[in-house]
Amino acid sequence: xxxxxxxxxxxxxxxxxxxxxxxADVQEGLSVTIPAYADFEAGDQVQVFWGGTxxxxxxxxxxxxxxxPISLNIPRSTLEALGDGAVEFRYTVTDRxxxxxxxxxxxxxxxxxxx
Numbered sequence: 001x002x003x004x005x006x007x008x009x010x011x012x013x014x015x016x017x018x019x020x021x022x023x024a025d026v027q028e029g030l031s032v033t034i035p036a037y038a039d040f041e042a043g044d045q046v047q048v049f050w051g052g053t054x055x056x057x058x059x060x061x062x063x064x065x066x067x068x069p070i071s072l073n074i075p076r077s078t079l080e081a082l083g084d085g086a087v088e089f090r091y092t093v094t095d096r097x098x099x100x101x102x103x104x105x106x107x108x109x110x111x112x113x114x115x
Contacts, residue, residue, distance in 0.1 A: 008104035009035045011048075011091055023113040026076055034070040034091055037104075043096040046070060049103070050078070050087050058094070079111060086110050 013021070014031040021030060034046055045058040055078050059070060090106040 008037050008091065008093065008101055010105035010107045011035070011089060013089070013107070013109060018110075019108065020110045020112060021079065023076065023079055023111065026079060029073040029075045030079060032072045032074055032089075034072065034104075036067050036069055037093065039095070040067055041095065045094040046072075046091055047094070048072060048074070048089070048091045050074075050082055050089055055089075080113070082111055084112055 012033045012035070013019070032048065034048075040061070042061050042063045044061045046061065047058045048055040055074050056072060059072060061070065086108050087110075088106040088108050090103045092103055093101040
């Protein structure tokens with residue numbers, strides 16, 4: 001990643017227009033999509049963060065998928081540990097040379113537990 005790389009685009013989640021996530025609705029985890037970004041290459045490692053905490057192990061972009069959005073699943077247990085309230089979600093990318101990007105544009109989700 002070069003220093004001139006534009007900001008990474010915000011991730012998207014399957015939470016609807018309101019960005020409210022009810023834990024009762026994500027028994028199998030929350031689907032997250034990392035859009036394709038500038039200089040997207042196989043071997044890049046994508047690290048997802050909720051607030052300042054890592055939400056998953058890094059995901060390595062496989063060969064042949066360097067220009068496709070990445071779909072990840074955030075386990076329900078990770079979401080439960082965050083508790084109710086608003087949380088910022090973002091990601092970083094580390095290229096094969098070990099250069100770490102600036103964090104992506106964030107999205108803010110509101111977590112609730114209506115169970």
